[in-house]
Amino acid sequence: MEFFDKVGKSALGSRLRLMTAVVTDDAAKIYELYGVDFVPKWFPVFYTLAEEREITITEIANEIGHSQPSVSKIIQEMIAAGLIEESAKTEDKRKNNVVLTEKGILISKKIKQQLEDIDVAIEGIIAESKHNLWAALEEWEFLLEQKSLIKRVSEQKKKRESKDVKIVDYKPEYQEAFRALNVEWISTYFEMEEADYKALDNPEEYILKKGGKILVALYENEPVGVCALIKMNNSEYDFEMAKMAVSPKAQGKSIGWLLGKAIAEKAKELGAKKIYLESNTILKPAINLYYKLGFEKVFGLETPYKRCNIQMELVL
Amino acid sequence: MEFFDKVGKSALGSRLRLMTAVVTDDAAKIYELYGVDFVPKWFPVFYTLAEEREITITEIANEIGHSQPSVSKIIQEMIAAGLIEESAKTEDKRKNNVVLTEKGILISKKIKQQLEDIDVAIEGIIAESKHNLWAALEEWEFLLEQKSLIKRVSEQKKKRESKDVKIVDYKPEYQEAFRALNVEWISTYFEMEEADYKALDNPEEYILKKGGKILVALYENEPVGVCALIKMNNSEYDFEMAKMAVSPKAQGKSIGWLLGKAIAEKAKELGAKKIYLESNTILKPAINLYYKLGFEKVFGLETPYKRCNIQMELVL
DNA sequence: ATTAATTATATAACTAGTTATGCAAATGTA
DNA sequence: TACATTTGCATAACTAGTTATATAATTAAT
Numbered sequence: 001m002e003f004f005d006k007v008g009k010s011a012l013g014s015r016l017r018l019m020t021a022v023v024t025d026d027a028a029k030i031y032e033l034y035g036v037d038f039v040p041k042w043f044p045v046f047y048t049l050a051e052e053r054e055i056t057i058t059e060i061a062n063e064i065g066h067s068q069p070s071v072s073k074i075i076q077e078m079i080a081a082g083l084i085e086e087s088a089k090t091e092d093k094r095k096n097n098v099v100l101t102e103k104g105i106l107i108s109k110k111i112k113q114q115l116e117d118i119d120v121a122i123e124g125i126i127a128e129s130k131h132n133l134w135a136a137l138e139e140w141e142f143l144l145e146q147k148s149l150i151k152r153v154s155e156q157k158k159k160r161e162s163k164d165v166k167i168v169d170y171k172p173e174y175q176e177a178f179r180a181l182n183v184e185w186i187s188t189y190f191e192m193e194e195a196d197y198k199a200l201d202n203p204e205e206y207i208l209k210k211g212g213k214i215l216v217a218l219y220e221n222e223p224v225g226v227c228a229l230i231k232m233n234n235s236e237y238d239f240e241m242a243k244m245a246v247s248p249k250a251q252g253k254s255i256g257w258l259l260g261k262a263i264a265e266k267a268k269e270l271g272a273k274k275i276y277l278e279s280n281t282i283l284k285p286a287i288n289l290y291y292k293l294g295f296e297k298v299f300g301l302e303t304p305y306k307r308c309n310i311q312m313e314l315v316l
Numbered sequence: 317m318e319f320f321d322k323v324g325k326s327a328l329g330s331r332l333r334l335m336t337a338v339v340t341d342d343a344a345k346i347y348e349l350y351g352v353d354f355v356p357k358w359f360p361v362f363y364t365l366a367e368e369r370e371i372t373i374t375e376i377a378n379e380i381g382h383s384q385p386s387v388s389k390i391i392q393e394m395i396a397a398g399l400i401e402e403s404a405k406t407e408d409k410r411k412n413n414v415v416l417t418e419k420g421i422l423i424s425k426k427i428k429q430q431l432e433d434i435d436v437a438i439e440g441i442i443a444e445s446k447h448n449l450w451a452a453l454e455e456w457e458f459l460l461e462q463k464s465l466i467k468r469v470s471e472q473k474k475k476r477e478s479k480d481v482k483i484v485d486y487k488p489e490y491q492e493a494f495r496a497l498n499v500e501w502i503s504t505y506f507e508m509e510e511a512d513y514k515a516l517d518n519p520e521e522y523i524l525k526k527g528g529k530i531l532v533a534l535y536e537n538e539p540v541g542v543c544a545l546i547k548m549n550n551s552e553y554d555f556e557m558a559k560m561a562v563s564p565k566a567q568g569k570s571i572g573w574l575l576g577k578a579i580a581e582k583a584k585e586l587g588a589k590k591i592y593l594e595s596n597t598i599l600k601p602a603i604n605l606y607y608k609l610g611f612e613k614v615f616g617l618e619t620p621y622k623r624c625n626i627q628m629e630l631v632l
Numbered sequence: 633a634t635t636a637a638t639t640a641t642a643t644a645a646c647t648a649g650t651t652a653t654g655c656a657a658a659t660g661t662a
Numbered sequence: 663t664a665c666a667t668t669t670g671c672a673t674a675a676c677t678a679g680t681t682a683t684a685t686a687a688t689t690a691a692t
Contacts, residue, residue, distance in 0.1 A: 002379075003364075003379055004454070007363050008431065008435050010438070011360065011363075012339055012438055012449075013356065014359070014380070016332060016340075016453070019332055019453055019456060019457065020329065020333050021679085021680085022460055023328055023329045023332060023465060024329040024332075024333070026464060026465040026469075027465075029466045033469070043326075044319070044323070044330050047323055047327075048319075051322070056670075056671090057671065058669085063318075063319055064319050065319065065330075065334050066649080066650095067649075068671070069649090069650075069673080070648080070649060070650075072670095072671065072672060072673090073648090073649090073673095074648095092657075092669095093657060094658070094670045095669095095670065096671065096672095115324065116476075117473050118325065118326040118469050118472075119324050120472045121471075122325040122326070123325065125460075125468065126325075129459060130451070130455065131447060131448045131449075131452035131455055132452060133328075133447075133449070133453065134325060134328065135446070136447035136449035137332070137335055140335060140441065140445065141335065143441050144338055144441075149339060149342040149343075149437065150342040150346055150349065152440060152441065153346050153349070155437075156436045157349070157350070157430075157433050160433060333649085337650085373642095374641080383680060383681080384641070384642090385641085385643080385644095385680080388640095388641065388642060388643090389642090389678090389679090390678095408639095409640095409686080410640040410641065411640065411641085412640075412641065
């Protein structure tokens, strides 16, 4: 299939589907070849029954990796075909235990040789090929169990996008974004306070002129995240990290992390030994981020903000 | 999936189906993650259109390995979603050429980054694993194209069963089978003749006592094939191979081949240089077998049989 | 120039699975 | 002991494909 060479690995699903169709189509013909009156889709259920003697529908479904309704339907078909029967002698009346009939046992014997032939044929293909499909499927089952494809793709997305994020110094043109991004989250969770308006309306005067810093995260040249380093007086800390905000539209790009790291770096450059922050525990993702950045809880400082119920510090 | 360890390679179809489901389920989530309003099953069609600019439904189906009705339905859905449109400017009015709309082109650009991320994620899994699933699928596509699974299984069946066939010397207890197997095919295609009755009713006298041989093929201890080596007098040949018959129930076990080989071997043992046979060209499988055994056409000998329209010899 | 065969597509009916849901039996809990 | 929750199964409705078939347009053949 030339198509797959062009399209790349993202068509893996399609490629698998086609191979599945090729293999299962031939499976039907194989039963015919051996003169067995049997439908391929019955096989996993039938095999389990032949092994286990007596088992419930839900147990079968779990064993073979089908949904319960799928097994339910297959069981009904096989009962109609006379291969299995309900065994009734269970106490739990919800359960529908099934066993092979005489005819079923006969077919299971008849089928044995066929399965061996198929096994040999497939082993033959594996021997002819450089890459072992059977072993590869086993490995993939394990690896995707460990970490699903969607998880892996989303990690790759994050990694790539965070490369496209630039952290730059504040410029007057970013004042609007600095204000809007902060107002957005503050007014969602709390109420805007006096101290907020001062800093957000006039960052030059209230933050920069006092010796603080503001960093802006740009994605595709748009400001999508901001964070300030505010000079503290009469305190064991030189700076407070505050007014961190990331646009919800730009989530999943590790922008908070990148801003936090950059702010800590900047504080170090400015000679700080420790930085301080205030937050609220209802902001769970934020608190998580602070822990990841290395902040730890502290107690007892005074704060002008009502919304503060947790205080943290980062030793640089 | 423990099930697959127990059940063996014959469950390859089931295993493939499960892996396909795992991968395609995540594919849907991936489109969601990237905020693209897109159904995974559209992808192969969409990709082809994005590459080829303008192409008919049947061409797409062939390219991506789907059936034409499948593509037909997908096209309809994508038209409804506004991603593609009919391009009308074809002369052949049967054809329904389709192209991407503006919106489609936009999405194709949007999707590009996503495909790259998936590619990287899958490459990551491949790098983590010892057995390359992608490469294995490619190899299997090639190998099954060369020789299908059903062909391989049927060859294995034949091989195994021919091992269970024993070629033994004639004993009086096989007279009935010798007669019945021959009467079956002769009376199906021709009419029994005088010479047939003589040899079949009294093989001891008409074949063995005159220095001929009869071999019997046993499968599960039942006589399922017979073949005679008849002494010829006043001829360049020492023996004629005749009365070869195989039960239709025992077909596909190479019994004709095994009998023919054994008869030739026996003739050699008896000092013959060439053996001769008579047949009729309407018996195509038989003629094919004779060629495979090394017989070649000859002309001009006299024969007592009306049904003979081809004569052959094998140089030993 | 007809007629027959082929081609391109659409539609219907089927297949082998899925998820969602409802019901009855069994189990847990106050 | 009564009520809520959980479990096991069946059924309905859906999905992503298939094969079979009908129809119209085109091409080939007499």
